Amino acid sequence: MAGETVALVPTMGALHEGHLTLVEQVTKKADRTIVSVFVNPSQFAAHEDLDTYPRDEAADLRELAKLGVDLVFAPDVEEMYPENYATAIAVEGPATAGLEDKNRPHFFGGVATVVAKLLLLCQPHMAIFGEKDFQQLLVIRQMTRDLNIPVKILAGATIRETDGLALSSRNAYLTPGQRSIAPMLHAVLKDVALKIGRGGKVSRVLGTAKTRLGRAGFRLDYLEARHTVTLAPLEKDATGPARLLVAARLGTTRLIDNIPLKISDG
Numbered sequence: 238m239a240g241e242t243v244a245l246v247p248t249m250g251a252l253h254e255g256h257l258t259l260v261e262q263v264t265k266k267a268d269r270t271i272v273s274v275f276v277n278p279s280q281f282a283a284h285e286d287l288d289t290y291p292r293d294e295a296a297d298l299r300e301l302a303k304l305g306v307d308l309v310f311a312p313d314v315e316e317m318y319p320e321n322y323a324t325a326i327a328v329e330g331p332a333t334a335g336l337e338d339k340n341r342p343h344f345f346g347g348v349a350t351v352v353a354k355l356l357l358l359c360q361p362h363m364a365i366f367g368e369k370d371f372q373q374l375l376v377i378r379q380m381t382r383d384l385n386i387p388v389k390i391l392a393g394a395t396i397r398e399t400d401g402l403a404l405s406s407r408n409a410y411l412t413p414g415q416r417s418i419a420p421m422l423h424a425v426l427k428d429v430a431l432k433i434g435r436g437g438k439v440s441r442v443l444g445t446a447k448t449r450l451g452r453a454g455f456r457l458d459y460l461e462a463r464h465t466v467t468l469a470p471l472e473k474d475a476t477g478p479a480r481l482l483v484a485a486r487l488g489t490t491r492l493i494d495n496i497p498l499k500i501s502d503g
């Protein structure tokens with residue numbers, strides 16, 4: 238209705254408490270809430286889990302109804318990418334920081350393109366993204382700024398299991414054994430932040446943490462301390478704001494996480 242504010246929560250479905258918290262946050266800020274549910278093929282590489290990505294539309298709709306969502310937008314692939322579709326957004330800046338992009342070079346172009354399409358289709362005043370995908374959040378902020386898309390991008394804090402594991406639809410892939418090891422990712426991040434906060438040398442603390450994660454059975458893609466806004470690697474003498482970011486595999490499941498980092502200045 239005229240004069241009302243609209244919020245969009247873009248998702249790929251398989252909704253968990255992390256998504257539902259984002260929905261709750263924006264329903265408090267906007268008059269109307271739209272949730273999009275679309276498993277976006279253009280952000281998956283051929284070898285990735287597009288076909289097996291968890292999907293449960295009926296459960297998603299039930300949860301969203303409970304939260305009083307006004308509209309669920311769940312387009313088909315053909316609707317988003319019809320025959321002869323030929324346009325994609327090319328991303329640089331935070332999208333080429335050498336973190337997720339190093340392991341998933343196709344990913345942020347696909348995310349930026351689909352998010353731009355969702356924003357243009359739904360025309361919300363605001364849209365919210367989880368901080369768990371921290372690099373994605375920065376890429377989307379940059380993309381909406383650069384393309385003058387009139388939307389406010391909000392960030393939702395990472396929601397965790399009681400043992401610290403960041404909620405993710407992909408956690409469903411973990412075997413019971415892997416699930417018991419997985420919380421160590423967050424525990425190690427917290428330990429690294431504590432040690433660096435107390436004046437530990439960034440490279441040394443990160444080195445020890447990498448060894449610890451390797452011994453526990455993680456195959457590490459990266460564990461890095463980066464500038465929170467630019468994602469540039471921290472110089473030896475840098476003072477925050479900084480972020481610790483990690484991506485690691487347990488078996489075939491890839492987990493990511495990040496937390497803020499306070500660099501000691503003394």
Ligand code: PAF
Nearest residue numbers: 247248249277348351370
């Ligand atoms: O974070 C996600 O679930 C997806 O990358 C997004 C933002 C919905 C785009 O497909």
